[in-house]
Amino acid sequence: MLKEIIQPENLAYKKTELMTDTVLSYCPGCGHGTIHRLMMDVIEELDAWEDTIGVAPVGCSVLAYEFMNVDMQQAAHGRAPAVATGIKRCWPDKLVFTYQGDGDLAAIGTAETIHAINRGENIVIVFVNNGIYGMTGGQMAPTTLPNMKSSTSPYGRDVDMMGAPLKITELISQLPGAYYVTRQAVHTPAHVRKTKKAIKKAFQNQIDKKGGVSFVEVVSNCNSGWKMTPVQSNEWMVDNMFPFYPLGDIKVDGELVTK
Amino acid sequence: MGELKLMKGNEAVAEAAIRVGTDAYFGYPITPQSEIIEYLMAEKPHERTGMVVLQAESEVAAINMVYGAAGAGKKVMTSSSSPGISLKQEGISYMAGAELPCVLVNVVRGGPGLGTIQPSQADYFQSVKGGGHGDYKMIVLAPASVQEMYDFVETSYDLAFQYRTPVLILTDGVIGQMMEKVEVSEQKPRWTDEEIAKNTPWATFGKKKDRERNIITSLDLDSARMEQHNHHLMRKYEEIKEKEVRFEKINCEDADYLLVAYGSSARISQKAIDLCAEKGIKVGLLRPITLFPFPEKEINEMADKVKGILSVEMNAGQMVEDILLAVKGKVPVEHFGRMGGIIHSPQEVVEALEQKIIGG
Amino acid sequence: MAKIKGAIVVDVERCKGCEVCVGACPTNVIGMADNVNGKGYHFAYMADADACIGCTNCAIVCPDGVITVYKKKMTA
Missing domain, CATH: 3.40.50.970 (Thiamin diphosphate (ThDP)-binding fold, Pyr/PP domains)
Incomplete structure (x- = not known):
């Protein structure tokens, strides 16, 4: 019976070949792998893989170029939007994206993020927000929630000392150069499908030269940094991250979404 | 023209x-x-x-x-x-x-x-x-x-x-x-x-179907491979040192003393060697055009011919260290230079040569 | 009546045992093996093969892309 079903003509889903066969360096259950695959799915569906150049950040996804089977550059910490600017200005007809975490994009790279968006660079920025520095061992990020514990806020983030978590996505949505700004997640099949649509819209905007950055935030888990099982971390994310970082479109076609 | x-x-x-x-x-x-x-x-x-x-x-x-x-x-x-x-x-x-x-x-x-x-x-x-x-x-x-x-x-x-x-x-x-x-x-x-595809086949301008993807990175978490990469870079720098040294020599043929200076300091030093000639002191100028690779061989050879070398730089003495390494102790090497945005005069260079090298 | 039957193939050696697929399955097909793979992870497998409808939910939430899904319309 199973043999009858498992036949090439019955194939319903298989990982895209734009993901390499290299084993992902991410922890079990980490959303990075899902987001990588969605991006490569989209590039494949848009038949754009010969014209795509990606920029990997510093952080857990520093090795994104090992997994995404397109031309890739690895940028210095926080500088991916500047690197992408350099590529896109010289190759305006190519598809250029950055893939960045919250430490990279919202702390050390805040200036590059804001100015690339303010210039309206016609690029896609995928921003993975898990509220922590994963790669370096779970330190506090600009997006770490109030009272949330990390290795550099072992008693919880004290907002009197460290300030409130930075809602960089809402912040950049105010800039005229931001054309499409959305916040998504990938912890359930329904959310995965919505995120894929968002990523596809972002790349389609770039192809159509809509004039501005398409910015997709994905709120994700960090079970190692949060010290939970993968499934627990997804539940914790729903209960704690989503109230502070609500999902949904923030700006569509250059217009802020009013709720 | x-x-x-x-x-x-x-x-x-x-x-x-x-x-x-x-x-x-x-x-x-x-x-x-x-x-x-x-x-x-x-x-x-x-x-x-x-x-x-x-x-x-x-x-x-x-x-x-x-x-x-x-x-x-x-x-x-x-x-x-x-x-x-x-x-x-x-x-x-x-x-x-x-x-x-x-x-x-x-x-x-x-x-x-x-x-x-x-x-x-x-x-x-x-x-x-x-x-x-x-x-x-x-x-x-x-x-x-x-x-x-x-x-x-x-x-x-x-x-x-x-x-x-x-x-x-x-x-x-x-x-x-x-x-x-x-x-x-x-x-x-x-x-x-x-031409870009031909001249920079390693670059990222879109992965064509007939080639592997190109990756621009300085990262390698494998120490053995990273050391190999370091060796590769060092071999490149050795090749550059072998092939790309550029310099200019002025009045070096029968010089008793040598000034080494680059950039605007070399222009001032050129005037200084003229002033020295008027005084009957035979001074040559070696102007490095490449600072890396440094003309160490040429300076070493000049050290066999002159009695002393003055490094003239608008700083506290930096290139003089490379000259010292090149000369290997054969002759006295001193530094002269002004700092803080002050440009030395040719006369100051001549005085420094007389005090630090000729009289020293 | 035609019935959709599905099946999944797990790339056992690449599975990291995160269990995200387990909760994503609407028909409770997936379980975690008692055995471990070469990396020491309890890997996902079809614990209730008959129940699979080939919806692909497990495959699309799998962070490591280790699940391939097949689907066939059964006429019997």
């Missing part, structure tokens, strides 16, 4: 950038080199050649735009002055590690810190010893005239792409700001997409 123009050194760099077919310039204003980006913006190179000129939000962003464009196979450059070059060091280290070609210009001002906007040669160490983190070098060219400011742009691109390395034009506020006659070259077209 080509067309002659009267230009500032900074303008010559900018005009050369356009005429040699630069694809992009990314910069950030800082005295005394802002004329480079100002000239480029005014010239509308986008209309002349299709060249991109962009004012970045910082030196840090500018060098990373250079990284991106260079990694995508383009001829790209940036310029700054000392504090701004310090900010760019991270990006330069990444480019050296990822083996990306680019042209950098440092119009040096006095330091440390914010220092002064007046000329200096105090960035010698930073330029020739690496500058940023990790084991690397870059080729450093030191122009001594506005014509060389112009000519060295193309030379730098040639070297940058031949060796896949950043190349630095190390100059200062004197050369950057002074006006001289320049013979400019004919406009060269920028590389076509086909």
